[in-house]
Amino acid sequence: MAVPQPVADDTAPLLRVRDLSRYFDVSPPLLNRLVERRPRRILKAVDGISFDIPRGKTLSLVGESGCGKSTVARCIVGLHAPTGGSVAFDGNDISRLRDRAAQAPIRRRMQMIFQDPYASLNPRWRVFNIIAEPIRAFRLLTDTAGLQRRVDELLRHVGLAPADGAKFPHEFSGGQRQRISIARALASNPEFLVCDEPTSALDVSVQAQILNLMKDLQRELGLTYLFISHDLSVVHHMSDYVGVMYLGRIAELREAKALFARPSHPYTRLLLDTIPDLRHIGRQRAPLAGEVPSPIKPPPGCAFHPRCPFADDRCRTERPEPVEVADGRVACHAAAENRLPG
Amino acid sequence: MGRPNLPLLEVKHLCIEFPTRRGTLVAVDDVSFHIDPGEVLGVVGESGAGKSLTGNAIIGLLEPPGRVAGGEILLDGKRIDNLPYEQMQRIRGKDIGAIFQDPLTSLNPLYSISRQLVETIQTHTDMTARQARARALELLQAVGIPAADERLDSYPHEFSGGMRQRVVIALALAANPRLIIADEPTTALDVSIQAQIIALLKKLCHEFGTAVMLVTHDMGVIAEAADRVAVMYAGRLAEIGPVADVIHHARHPYSHGLMGAIPTIGSGTARLTQIDGAMPRLTEIPSGCAFNPRCPKAFDRCLAERPVLRAAGPNEVACWLY
Secondary structure, eight states: OOOOOTTTTOOSOSEEEEEEEEEEEOOOOHHHHHHSOOOOOEEEEEEEEEEEEOTTOEEEEEOOTTSSHHHHHHHHHTSSOOSEEEEEETTEEOTTOOSHHHHHHHHHHEEEEOSOTTTSSOTTSOHHHHHHHHHHHTTOOOSHHHHHHHHHHHHHHTTOOGGGGGSOGGGSOHHHHHHHHHHHHHTTOOSEEEEESTTTTSOHHHHHHHHHHHHHHHHHHTOEEEEEESOHHHHHHHOSEEEEEETTEEEEEEEHHHHHHSOOSHHHHHHHHTSOOTTSTTOOOOOOOSOOOOTTSOOSSSTTGGGOTTOOHHHHHSOOOOEEETTEEEOOHHHHTTOSOO | OOOOSOOSEEEEEEEEEEEETTEEEEEEEEEEEEEOTTOEEEEEOOTTSSHHHHHHHHTTOOOTTOEEEEEEEEETTEEOTTOOHHHHHHHHHHTEEEEOSOHHHHSOTTSOHHHHHHHHHHHHSOOOHHHHHHHHHHHHHHTTOTTHHHHTTOOGGGSOHHHHHHHHHHHHHTTOOSEEEEESTTTTSOHHHHHHHHHHHHHHHHHHTOEEEEEOSOHHHHHHHOSEEEEEETTEEEEEEEHHHHHHSOOSHHHHHHHHTSOOTTOOOSSOOOOOSOOOOGGGOOSSSTTGGGOTTOOHHHHHSOOOOEEETTEEEOOTTO
C-alpha cells in the first residue's frame, strides 16, 4: 500500500516502543497478606514489548481479551505510566514525562479513539463543544469565528453536517457517534492516532463506513495509526504491520501481507484458523483447544505452550525471545529450530 | 426445500408494537418464517432490526410496553403466543430453551452451578434430587467442561467467559427442548472460544435433533452454523433462504451490501462496499420499501408500495426487483 507521505524524507519511525512493560499490583489488602500469609501478586499486563511505527503507516495489535493490547495503547498516550521501558514519539522519550505542561505539546500530536462511542462522548455537551474542546484546551484558535469554521470543517471531514454541531450525542446513531469521536481526535491536528477497537461496538455495514473513513483520512492527512483490534479480518483490511499479542508479550510481529500469507508462530496460525470464512459454508473451524491462562500466573517458559501442538520440553521451561526473520520477528522456539510444518 | 413433516416452529405475520406517548412504534412488522426440526435458522441484521425482539416474542419474554400486536406463533401447530403466563412458563425451558448474549447475567451469581441446573431439571421433569444432580453432571460433560464433577458446586464467578457460556448452554439443554433461541451466544466471547462454542452448538443439535434459531450480527458465525438465513431490516424480513445462496448470491440489495461490507482475508479489496446512511429509526420508517432511501437500485414503485416476500431462485426476497 503506497501511502503518499508529506514527510517522506523523514525515515525515522514516528513511534518507537522499547521493552515497554506495565505491571499491576493485584495483591490482597495488606492485612490479609499479614494475617493469612497471602503473597503479593503482580499482574504483568504488558511484559517487555518493542515495536516501531513508520510515519503514515498502520501497525495493528491483535489478540484475545486480556492479552494487554489496550494497556499498550494506554501506556503510549500516557493514560498509564509504564513500569519499564521507553516510548519515543518523534525522537522524544515521553514515557518519563510526568507533569502535564511537559506532556501537552506531545499530547496535541497524538490522540485516541475509544471503543464505545456511547461512553466516550459527554452526554451533556453539544457536539460543537465536544469537538472544540481539544482546540480550546491546546489554545490553537482563540477567535469564535475561526473556531466555528474549524469545527464545521471537521464535521464535514468525517461525513457529518455543520448543523449537527448544535445537537447532543444521544441524537446520533453509534456510527455517527464514532464519527464525532474521530472529528474530536482530529481537532488538534494530530499526526498519530491510537484507535482502541474503534469499530467493535458497531454493526458491519457501519463498520465498513468507519473503516473506509479512517483509510481516507490517513491518505489525506498522512496520519499514522496504532490500531487495536481482536478482529483479524478488520486488521487485515487496515494494517501495514501486525503484532500478535499473547499474555502481555508479542508472539509475532510481521508485515501484514507476510503474516496473513505465511503465519509463523503457532498461536498466529491457530488464530487465523479460527477466523470465520464466508467462502466455506458450514466449514468446521478448527476449535482452538483451551483458553488463555490467567495473566497473574502465566505458565513457565513460553506462555502459549499449554495450548501449542508443537510444544516440547524447551518450550515448557525456557521463555522464547523474539528472533529476527525476513519481514519481522517471531518469539517461538519451534519456529527458530525449524520444527514447524509447512 | 422439501418439508417432510410439519415445521417445528411457525411464525406467521408477527407484529410487535411499542406504544409511546408520540404514537405506536412498529418494531417488528409482518414477519413470517418457519423452522424445521433439527434445523439451524440464522437471523441477521443490524442492531435495532428486530432480531432479538422476534426471539423474545417466541419465548414469551417481550419486555413491556412491547407487545405482540398481530400474527401467530405456532409450536408444533399449536398457538403459543396467546397462552397464559403459567402455561408459557412450562413451555419455556421444557420445549424452548434460551441462550443469551451475556453469560454472566443469565446465571445467578449467588447460587452454585449445580443448584441452578438441578432446579431447572426438577422444574421440568419429575426426577429426584439425586437423579437431577446426575443429569446435571452429564450435561456439564456434554458441553465440554473439564473435570465437571469437581466443578459442579462452583459458582459462576469461578468460571471464565467461555466456560460460563457452556454452563448456560447446559441450562438451556436441561429439559431436552426441541427448539433453542440463541441470541448472540458468542458475541461476548473471544474468537478462539467462539469457534469452540459454535462447534459445540452444532454438535449438540446434531446429537439431540434440536432446532436452533441463531440470532447474531456476525455473518461468519452464520456461514459456519446455519442451514438457512433470514436477513432483517427495520423490523421486516428482507430475504430468507439457504445459507450459501444468501451469502454468495444475495438477491436483496441490502443483503448484498451487507455481505460486501464484511472485510474478508484474501479478498484484497482496498475499499469495503459501503451502504451509505443508516437504518431508519422506528419513528421514521419511509413509505414503500424501508430500504429505499439507501438502495442504489430503488425506482418509483419502491417509494410507494411495500414489497412482499416472493420467491427468487432458492431464496424468498422482499424486493420489487424480483
